[in-house]
Amino acid sequence: MKKVLAIIGSPRKGETYKAVCRFIEELNKVEQVQVEYIMLSRYAISDCTGCHNCIKKGEETCHENVKVHEIQDKIKNADGIILSTPVYNQHVTALMKKFMDYLTFLWHRPSMFGVKFFGVSSGGGMFGPVFKYLKMNVESWGGIWVDGLGVPHYDTLTEKFKDKVDEDIRAKARKFIKAMEVKTLPRLNFSRLMWFNIWKMNAEAGKEDLKKDYEHWSKMNWFNTDYYYDVKVGILKRIAIKFATGMARMFMRRVYKGY
Ligand SMILES: Cc1cc2nc3c(=O)[nH]c(=O)nc-3n(C[C@H](O)[C@H](O)[C@H](O)COP(=O)(O)O)c2cc1C
8 A cells, every 4th residue: 555644834734734635535536545644833843043964964963853854754654745835925834944944955965766745735826836846845855746736725615616626636636646656766857967967066066064965975976977876868968968067167166166
């Protein structure tokens, strides 16, 4: 049975939680799944103090490591993760943002390769910025963003629009189940390759200051590879990446030391 982890970034069991439950109900109609819910509010994660230790010394030195590590382990053990949040001022809640901040080290040292993430949001509308932000984080960690489901205030919808939302939930539930079945890593695109090279450049430049990054990149042999995992990069893409990385390096050299 597939394991789904639902991370709830609302401070209460309100509309967002209900939207997640509706989505899970539909998942279960496609195929029975085992679900674990995490209310981020129950973890009472304190503010990020900005010490940068997660990046410089390692995530285990973070003052909230126990809580963050526990959630991260749950993510790694699931077949699919639901990241949910209401829309707050056209963005995620502070609770969800704080959780994302604690995973910043994964931008530097990604490890969620192939993990499937799905976004659920509730609010009046304007779900785009919420999903754009969540997707950007997920992809930076190495994960796969499957899709996002925005559920407007359900109980006040017209019958016609409710049908539309229900159909959206059904279609996206099928999509998420299908995505969880695929075990292969995603095909590379130019953007992913480019970001890999930018982070490589950062890790090299930060040899002294970002010691943990440099150690990790060396240990993983990423300084000598085309990507985080084994991929075939065609000659044209290779030339384009070399050129683009050269341009990026030139820009960085004009601004920062060490590049
Ligand atoms: C502080 C705050 C900011 C909000 N900002 C927005 C917003 O920008 N756009 C929107 O459509 N709804 C906004 N809302 C409404 C919530 O997104 C909406 O009521 C949501 O369904 C609440 O989810 P919950 O029941 O899980 O808390 C806001 C609500 C709060 C409390």
